Amino acid sequence: MRIVFAGTPEFAAQHLQALLDAKRQVVAVYTQPDRPAGRGQKLMPSPVKQLALQHAIPVYQPQTLRDPAAQAELAGLEADLMVVVAYGLILPQAVLDMPRLGCINSHASLLPRWRGAAPIQRAIEAGDTESGVTVMQMEAGLDTGPMLLKVSTPITREDTGGTLHDRLAELGSRAVIEAAAALEAGTLKGEVQDDSLATYAHKLNKDEARLDWQRPAVELERLVRAFNPWPICHSSLDGAPVKVHAAQLSTGQGAPGQIIEASKDGLEVACGEGSLTLTRLQLPGGKALAVSDLFNSRREQFAVGKAFE
Numbered sequence: 001m002r003i004v005f006a007g008t009p010e011f012a013a014q015h016l017q018a019l020l021d022a023k024r025q026v027v028a029v030y031t032q033p034d035r036p037a038g039r040g041q042k043l044m045p046s047p048v049k050q051l052a053l054q055h056a057i058p059v060y061q062p063q064t065l066r067d068p069a070a071q072a073e074l075a076g077l078e079a080d081l082m083v084v085v086a087y088g089l090i091l092p093q094a095v096l097d098m099p100r101l102g103c104i105n106s107h108a109s110l111l112p113r114w115r116g117a118a119p120i121q122r123a124i125e126a127g128d129t130e131s132g133v134t135v136m137q138m139e140a141g142l143d144t145g146p147m148l149l150k151v152s153t154p155i156t157r158e159d160t161g162g163t164l165h166d167r168l169a170e171l172g173s174r175a176v177i178e179a180a181a182a183l184e185a186g187t188l189k190g191e192v193q194d195d196s197l198a199t200y201a202h203k204l205n206k207d208e209a210r211l212d213w214q215r216p217a218v219e220l221e222r223l224v225r226a227f228n229p230w231p232i233c234h235s236s237l238d239g240a241p242v243k244v245h246a247a248q249l250s251t252g253q254g255a256p257g258q259i260i261e262a263s264k265d266g267l268e269v270a271c272g273e274g275s276l277t278l279t280r281l282q283l284p285g286g287k288a289l290a291v292s293d294l295f296n297s298r299r300e301q302f303a304v305g306k307a308f309e
Helices: 008-019 049-055 068-075 119-126 161-185 219-227
Strands: 002-007 024-030 035-037 042-044 083-084 105-106 130-137 147-154 232-235 240-250 259-263 266-269 275-282 288-290
Touching: 002 008, 002 049, 008 049, 008 083, 024 049, 024 068, 035 219, 083 161, 119 130, 119 161, 119 219, 130 161, 147 161, 147 259, 219 232, 219 240, 219 275, 240 266
Parallel strands: 002 024, 002 083, 083 105
Antiparallel strands: 035 042, 105 130, 130 147, 232 240, 240 275, 259 266, 266 275, 275 288
């Protein structure tokens, strides 16, 4: 079976690696054009492109797949199946119709819940107790295609956006291998999604990572976990920005944003309801550190009665 793979970030690269490990014939890779990154803003290839080049797989990076020339190039590959994972470009109907077995997508949620760009983080932020991966047959709508396979995993109180991402990448990789084999054998049938149950996972932005201390502590604790490792929740103290990498729920009371307890165990900050104990912080120009490593040298800065803004 000739497979064309389309994907861009690390989550997608793990799926490509799984196909290669399974000795699947990946005849070409599609990925987003190289983007500027880092302090020098040098053009960087995506994780999927880097992996493809390591295995001498031809790489294509069209700006759009609506271009007839790009479509003709893709048609010339004569793929039996196109596997799409976090590619970042819309596949027009002409492309969806090209492979003999169609195009399948590995999406990091239990569809129809959390269609869209940031399903992993939105599931944690919403307080979901379960997440998973859905492999679906792609159609023109956003994440609306028939579901071929679903695998689930609990979301624990310790999960961050990063840990859940890594677990779903592993589950999704195995699910795509299984789906490809079942499609090839003709034993897999799609299940139509119930649109009335659909929710949408909006793309993350840095502005919503600012902690609003008027909100209940339970919501802020989930936000801190969901937005780690990116964009990382933040606030400010004495006018200086402070990034919050980890926090725990507490039960103290006080004016929202005020430090009500301070020790090596953490900074307890009052919220609209309950309180949050900040346990890992990043100050300007420094690395993320446990409060236990910061407290002695910053005792005055973190004094009880001061308030995060």
